[in-house]
Amino acid sequence: MIKKSPWDSSPGAIEPDNPELDNSQREMNNKDESVRLLLPAAVGAEKRERAFELSLPAVVTGVDLADNRFREKTLLVSISSEEAAVWLRSRVGPGAKLNISLDIPKTLILENHLQLELSGTVAANGPDPVRPGKKQVVSLRLDRKFRLVPIAPSVN
Secondary structure (H helix, E strand, O other): OOOOOOOOOOHHHHOOOOOOOOHHHHHHHHHHHHHHHHHHHHHOOOOOOOOEEEEEEEEEEEEOOOOOEEEEEEEEEEEOOOEEEEEEOOOOOOOOEEEEEEEEOOOOOOOOOEEEEEEEEEEEEOOOOOOOOOOEEEEEEEEEEEEEEEOOOOOO
């Protein structure tokens, strides 16, 4: 086959590379190739927030299923910018509003002790929500608002 120059406008240069394919079929093949090239990237391109699995002490307040206010010291299991998971003994249902308070200790980089206050809505409970007196993992969809409160250093 003769190599065609991109500047050649003769009738022979305009003929298709593959004569058995017409223009519509060639366009479809090009689209298929472009889709195939984009598909692997698009499949894995879901927006996923990075969640940090950790065990931090937290204080959770809210209203349980019996409409009683509670305040429970517990552990934060994981947190991301949109979700958090905590262990709770109190029974709460989906849609319940909870407040979480986390202590952030002073470090070499962080000069002051801080308290992070978050709120969120219960999304789901752990697999066995009917065990009385036992803790369950409760997932929360976090609100966008939060507060960082500096805590005054204690005088020792």
